[in-house]
Amino acid sequence: MATKPKMKLKKGDHVQVIQGKDIGKRGEIARVIPERNKVIVESSEGINVAKKHQKPTKATMQGGIQDKAMPIHVSNLMLVCGKDGPVKVGYRIDPNGEKHRVCRKCGAEL
Ligand SMILES: [Zn+2]
Secondary structure, eight states: OOOOOOOOOOTTOEEEEOSSTTTTOEEEEEEEEGGGTEEEEEOTTOSSEEEEEEOOOTTTSOOEEEEEEOOEEGGGEEEEETTTEEEOEEEEEOTTSOEEEEETTTOOBO
């Protein structure tokens, strides 16, 4: 049995691309795929977008090209701290034993 994948990222996280063709772009995680260690990032800049050609339909009478965000591997992403930008993620255990995700630079909860 494979070990259960650990995902540091979750839906709604703000991330920046640190590798590949979309390097430097930022977006928000729309969906996580833990078993593949991938996420889908929604961004106005378009992150890992594939062009989908659509055939004309009777309703619209026109075809076209639609952008579709494809899953991107989490190793290509970094979590964005509102103060520091892309940062490494640390963890802090509070007195109740709960784990919190924090910025490794400023310590803010992410
Ligand atoms: Zn920070």
